[in-house]
Amino acid sequence: xxxxxxxxxxxLKPHEDFKDPLEGWxxxxxxxxxxxxxxxxxxxxxxTGAELSRMERTLMVGTNNRADRIPTYSFFTDGPAxxxxxxxxQIEKDPKLHAEVVARWTEEFEFEALGEGIDTMxxxxxxxxxxxxxxxxxxxxxVRIRHFDDLSDEEILETYEEAADRFNPFTDxxxxxxxxxxxxxxxxxxxxxxxxxxxxxxxxFAQTVNALGFKRTATWMKKRPENFHRAIxxxxxxxxxxxxxxxSLGVTFFISIDAWNAVPNFRxxxxxxxxxxxxxxxIQSVAPTPVIYFYWALSQxxxxxxxxxxxxxxxxxxxxxxxxxxVLTNLAPDYYTPPSxxxxxxRKTCQRLGKSCLVGLKDEVLLSGxxxxxxxxxxxxxxxxxxxxxxCVVIVPNMVPMGTPKENIHAxxxxxxDYGTYPIDMERILADERREAA
Amino acid sequence: MAKVEEIYEKLNExxxxxxxxxxxxLAQAALDAKASPKLIIKDGMSPGVQEAxxxxxxxxxxxxxxxxxxxxxKAGIAVVMPALLKEVxxxxxxxxxxxxxxTVEGDVHDIGKNVCLALLTAEGFETVDLGVDNEVDRIVxxxxxxxxxxxxxxxxxxxxxxxxxxxxDELRKAGLLDDGMVIFSGGVAVNRRWSEDIAKSDGYTxxxxxxxRLCKDICDTPREERTxxxxxxxxxxxSQGASRDTSERVLY
Numbered sequence: 001x002x003x004x005x006x007x008x009x010x011x012l013k014p015h016e017d018f019k020d021p022l023e024g025w026x027x028x029x030x031x032x033x034x035x036x037x038x039x040x041x042x043x044x045x046x047x048t049g050a051e052l053s054r055m056e057r058t059l060m061v062g063t064n065n066r067a068d069r070i071p072t073y074s075f076f077t078d079g080p081a082x083x084x085x086x087x088x089x090q091i092e093k094d095p096k097l098h099a100e101v102v103a104r105w106t107e108e109f110e111f112e113a114l115g116e117g118i119d120t121m122x123x124x125x126x127x128x129x130x131x132x133x134x135x136x137x138x139x140x141x142x143v144r145i146r147h148f149d150d151l152s153d154e155e156i157l158e159t160y161e162e163a164a165d166r167f168n169p170f171t172d173x174x175x176x177x178x179x180x181x182x183x184x185x186x187x188x189x190x191x192x193x194x195x196x197x198x199x200x201x202x203x204x205f206a207q208t209v210n211a212l213g214f215k216r217t218a219t220w221m222k223k224r225p226e227n228f229h230r231a232i233x234x235x236x237x238x239x240x241x242x243x244x245x246x247x248s249l250g251v252t253f254f255i256s257i258d259a260w261n262a263v264p265n266f267r268x269x270x271x272x273x274x275x276x277x278x279x280x281x282x283i284q285s286v287a288p289t290p291v292i293y294f295y296w297a298l299s300q301x302x303x304x305x306x307x308x309x310x311x312x313x314x315x316x317x318x319x320x321x322x323x324x325x326x327v328l329t330n331l332a333p334d335y336y337t338p339p340s341x342x343x344x345x346x347r348k349t350c351q352r353l354g355k356s357c358l359v360g361l362k363d364e365v366l367l368s369g370x371x372x373x374x375x376x377x378x379x380x381x382x383x384x385x386x387x388x389x390x391x392c393v394v395i396v397p398n399m400v401p402m403g404t405p406k407e408n409i410h411a412x413x414x415x416x417x418d419y420g421t422y423p424i425d426m427e428r429i430l431a432d433e434r435r436e437a438a
Numbered sequence: 439m440a441k442v443e444e445i446y447e448k449l450n451e452x453x454x455x456x457x458x459x460x461x462x463x464l465a466q467a468a469l470d471a472k473a474s475p476k477l478i479i480k481d482g483m484s485p486g487v488q489e490a491x492x493x494x495x496x497x498x499x500x501x502x503x504x505x506x507x508x509x510x511x512k513a514g515i516a517v518v519m520p521a522l523l524k525e526v527x528x529x530x531x532x533x534x535x536x537x538x539x540x541t542v543e544g545d546v547h548d549i550g551k552n553v554c555l556a557l558l559t560a561e562g563f564e565t566v567d568l569g570v571d572n573e574v575d576r577i578v579x580x581x582x583x584x585x586x587x588x589x590x591x592x593x594x595x596x597x598x599x600x601x602x603x604x605x606x607d608e609l610r611k612a613g614l615l616d617d618g619m620v621i622f623s624g625g626v627a628v629n630r631r632w633s634e635d636i637a638k639s640d641g642y643t644x645x646x647x648x649x650x651r652l653c654k655d656i657c658d659t660p661r662e663e664r665t666x667x668x669x670x671x672x673x674x675x676x677s678q679g680a681s682r683d684t685s686e687r688v689l690y
Contacts, residue, residue: 139544139545142544144571214501215509218506219506222502222506263500264497264500264501266501267502270500
């Protein structure tokens with residue numbers, strides 16, 4: 001077995017053996033019953049017409065119930081850090097400051113929550129000793145050295161399994177700093193303000209691909225599929241430890257960041273075979289805490305249909321639903337690109353599958369559009385989702401790109417309030433469209 | 439069918455289907471059959487990788503297939519390259535031009551760059567792979583060392599695109615753009631308008647085949663006229679650029 005150069009890693013604490021932090025917690029069914037009590041109370045509050053809190057709105061999203069208005073969230077903290085005059089590295093190294101930035105951003109722009117994330121994609125596999133990272137002052141950290149590159153297939157698999165067995169997110173690499181960050185987030189957001197705290201760990205598939213490298217991944221999928229399955233099983237074991245560690249801190253819900261689980265990065269069939277089987281166990285490991293699992297590129301499924309006549313993009317949504325995610329996603333450019341631009345069918349499909357539906361707005365409008373264009377984009381999405389009469393609809397920016405004018409973010413949230421408050425006022429939407437067209 | 443043509447057919451198939459070992463073996467077989475190294479690339483591998491590109495554009499292939507096709511072609515080229523370089527040396531050198539490509543600091547996404555470099559190599563350009571995650575100092579140092587005709591810097595994230603203009607500025611300050619070296623920016627994070635107005639680059643493309651055409655046109659132009667020519671080709675039709683306009687915004 002190869003020895004990984006773990007000593008190159010920034011270790012904040014000495015390694016200790018992992019002990020499951022959820023041992024002794026109530027059974028998932030019992031936790032679920034408590035959650036349902038809160039849902040019931042929120043539904044009763046909603047029925048009175050009262051404005052829901054950020055936490056209550058999030059509870060509605062997680063259980064596919066309509067909120068008082070369309071909720072919205074934001075992801076990654078590099079942009080917010082810069083917005084408040086800090087570099088990525090300054091906030092990454094200072095969990096208290098990082099938490100303050102999250103709280104300021106959430107408050108100023110009225111998102112229900114902001115998912116933390118500077119070095120999100122790789123910090124777990126760094127802590128496992130599989131890669132060495134590079135940390136630019138004002139950009140997310142990324143892979144500098146992939147330690148598997150010079151190893152044989154068998155060495156990689158043995159090393160991967162050993163690293164997963166050894167992994168302890170409470171002590172390894174720089175993860176103790178993120179544990180510390182979540183402590184501050186829970187204090188700043190949830191305890192002081194009653195807001196939700198969103199955990200943003202990386203996804204199993206993304207980390208496996210990043211640890212192995214895309215070429216080895218593609219080659220194994222084609223020629224040695226059993227190797228990839230062994231590798232991702234090892235990664236899943238490590239990921240479950242990290243997810244359970246975050247849950248034990250008291251986070252409200254999870255998003256699982258994965259930029260690789262998209263077409264055309266992989267064929268849909270490859271995602272079904274090599275990625276999907278490992279999503280369910282991850283989500284189940286923290287049940288009933290809700291986990292969003294994102295997929296991209298519905299539009300790239302093409303116009304084809306399955307043997308039973310189901311459009312391929314709907315078939316993909318159906319398969320995504322089987323993972324246990326609580327939302328199904330239709331992210332830019334899919335929501336405005338055929339065939340997945342049929343938002344009414346998308347919403348209907350989500351409802352049929354019992355999932356909240358989440359549309360990810362295109363970054364370009366926020367970054368470069370005018371306030372009116374931002375407003376028009378939000379309005380057209382709400383119009384196309386109609387009839388939005390049941391279940392939960394969520395609209396988010398795919399991300400808020402660095403350089404986005406703050407006026408556009410305000411315009412975005414204001415448009416959601418104006419057009420996305422229930423009951424949806426379609427007459428107002430159409431009248432505003434007609435007026436602007438004239 | 440002549441033996442070499444049969445080998446080309448199999449070699450193109452090996453490239454198309456991303457069979458690295460087969461591509462290397464067949465490239466060697468073509469050399470053993472006395473085929474011209476340049477023709478092995480041009481007729482024995484380029485059609486295969488071009489077909490992979492076409493299949494990708496049509497949605498039949500996905501990135502893994504495209505990447506493996508590029509890797510298979512690289513494996514074949516690695517076999518042919520010594521003979522090709524020897525031939526070029528014997529003829530006094532007739533490379534179409536020297537192209538250097540890499541990604542900027544913080545950016546490790548290299549699939550697009552690798553495909554471009556492989557295609558450029560196959561088209562007879564001398565290519566220098568600057569790699570990924572390049573600090574400005576390294577870019578300047580490598581340009582001084584390699585003296586390319588065209589330098590392409592790529593960014594694939596909005597968080598790293600801001601690293602491109604300072605890199606070009608440093609090259610400008612060091613006088614390395616004075617002798618007609620053309621600078622390109624590319625990658626999914628940037629667009630034509632940003633490339634022209636913010637990065638002050640001489641060219642932009644989001645398509646590997648268009649890049650080859652641009653490189654050919656530029657390298658066929660006298661060195662002192664290349665910058666003007668590149669800008670003329672790449673930026674004349676502003677409508678091709680994406681709608682993002684960051685020219686009046688401060689990137690925070």
